[in-house]
Amino acid sequence: MDAVAHIQAGQPTSTPWRYRLDEMAWRDLVEGLKHDSLPFVGLWCDGTDIHALFMPHDMQPLAATLALESGRYPALSPARPVSSFYERMIFDLYGAEAMWGTDVRPLVDHDVWQNSMPLAPVPGAAGDNKGMVAVQPSDAMQAASGTAMGSGPATGGYETPLHVAMVCEGETIRHAETVSGYAHRGMAQRWHKCRVDEANRLSGRYDAGCSAAHQAAFCQAVEHACGQQVGHEVSQLRLVVLELERVTQHLFTLATLARQAGARLVASRCMWLRESLLAKAAPVIGSRLMMDHSVPGGVNLRDTASMGTLCEQIADLAEEVYPPLVTLWQSYPGLSARLAGLAVVESTLLERVGLDGPVARAGGGECDYRRAMRAYEGLWHFNGGRHNGTLEDRAAILLDEVGESLRIIKALGPRLGLSAGGRIELTYEDGEGTGLAEGPWGAVLYWVRLKNGRVDQVFMRNPAYSALMAFEAVLPGQNVADIGLIRTSLGVSAAALDG
Structure with missing residues (x-):
């Protein structure tokens, strides 16, 4: 069964192109997407459900919906790497955890907000960090050898407010990753x-x-x-x-x-x-x-x-x-x-x-x-x-x-x-x-x-x-x-x- 058929086998909703899956069906969908080229559009949360939107080649939208279970859901990032950004945003805003996600670092919440998880039914406590945003490097960044350098966001230029953390050998970049969230507007x-x-x-x-x-x-x-x-x-x-x-x-x-x-x-x-x-x-x-x-x-x-x-x-x-x-x-x-x-x-x-x-x-x-x-x-x-x-x-x-x-x-x-x-x-x-x-x-x-x-x-x-x-x-x-x-x-x- 391909990914489209798998989604359409779910329970129909009032929206003709959106189907509700249970957790096991969602997990099967994630496994199926590892071998399916179905174009992925995005992933989002409304506080109760997780929604994944796809765009088949006939350009008609197709969405899968899963109810959050104890604030958790199986991650989509093992099958669609770009969805890790959506998963990180969802956790920062709603506190919904992507199980087996490929990256669990904060995306826009760097412990400086008045409340963590501000869109959750019960928002979390305020962050403890009231100074500058701290960079949380990935395991790959910590393992890289070389000189640590950074670029942005407060350099006085017109570039987009984004921090680029790098490990360099001389003037050559060996490893790099970014920190965003400076332009978050809710x-x-x-x-x-x-x-x-x-x-x-x-x-x-x-x-x-x-x-x-x-x-x-x-x-x-x-x-x-x-x-x-x-x-x-x-x-x-x-x-x-x-x-x-x-x-x-x-x-x-x-x-x-x-x-x-x-x-x-x-x-x-x-x-x-x-x-x-x-x-x-x-x-x-x-x-x-x-x-x-x-x-x-x-x-x-x-x-x-x-x-x-x-x-x-x-x-x-x-x-x-x-x-x-x-x-x-x-x-x-x-x-x-x-x-x-x-x-x-x-x-x-x-x-x-x-x-x-x-x-x-x-x-x-x-x-x-x-x-x-x-x-x-x-x-x-x-x-x-x-x-x-x-x-x-x-x-x-x-x-x-x-x-x-x-x-x-x-x-x-x-x-x-x-x-x-x-x-x-x-x-x-x-x-x-x-x-x-x-x-x-x-x-x-x-x-x-x-x-x-x-x-x-x-x-x-x-x-x-x-x-x-x-x-x-x-x-x-x-x-x-x-x-x-x-x-x-x-x-x-x-x-x-x-x-």
Whole structure:
């Protein structure tokens, strides 16, 4: 019996795609997943049950639910390594213990909160450590020989607040692991019993640079839970914002990479194009920030009727500026040599950590969820062709995807402006739904449970945990001076990690 059949053999729930398993069936599922390629999305707790969400290749969600027994459940991490981060987060917030988990260190609770296990029915006592966060190394870190070093989070720079603990031999990293939690904002609690519009606003502030993707996925999840679907033009209006966000975020990342590599002229040209695009978009969309423009049931744009014209203006600017930018990036003295061969993310690592997005596409993966989204029919074409998984390949994929997104925006122009898009009035009945969007760094998925007209529970999956696992895996053998380049190229985000 494969994993899908195993889950579907469980007890049906009121949600058609979610099934309840008993403990022995859950254990059998974990064993089966060790030999099954069923794509894993995420693991979360609601205080009573543990839920594991999968996305079969037909893109229909499939979830397994297990009731906590004395605050414990069999761990999923022996079969899906990336789930160890979810298990650690669940324990920090709810005190639910993952039996046989591969990593039981704290993830976001470093003994400085007013209460431990704050979302448990009975929260724990306050932590004793009121000073600086203490690093709790793994057994592998303690066994490594060399000079202990650390990087972040309080270095005075603009890097994401994340501590990287290392054991080095000279300037070469021999072992590395990370400590997160500095950016924890308690999103699970803030979403709980929240108004739908306020929950949507919170989702847009989860991860800077990916706001449009988060809100589009959240809105889809709410609409799915309500049994409603927005019209085709609303979907395509959302696509314009999604693709514009992808362009501006990729250009920001490319500018950061170029600056860190010493190519300041290239960095300035990337930022000039980004700023020019935002200057054209802001009067029509409503702001320079790509947030609060997707709302449940529709869109919220300042001048919806001008979106088609905006697409044409963006296309005209792109035709003038983008080709010279590509030429500059490819021909700038020393830039290619600086990035070549750094931090290779191999296909076996991608498969192990479940990483998607441009990082995976730079390593030969074909994981772009836009191919499965109805709104992209006739617009999306696979943008790949890189297979070595180096930092240079990742930068090239980002540059290629800027061009692809600009092409999509140009194609959308003639389709828009025929109406104001419209908006459907949603009746917030009790129910569950999922929504998916392809963000700048990969798939963003939301599961939302509505109850009594409000948001009862939210689970959000983005590529952050997988990117962090890849980051830790590729650091050994790299030079300490390249940490910033590597972290930027993988899209490691502390906010998206910490929740």
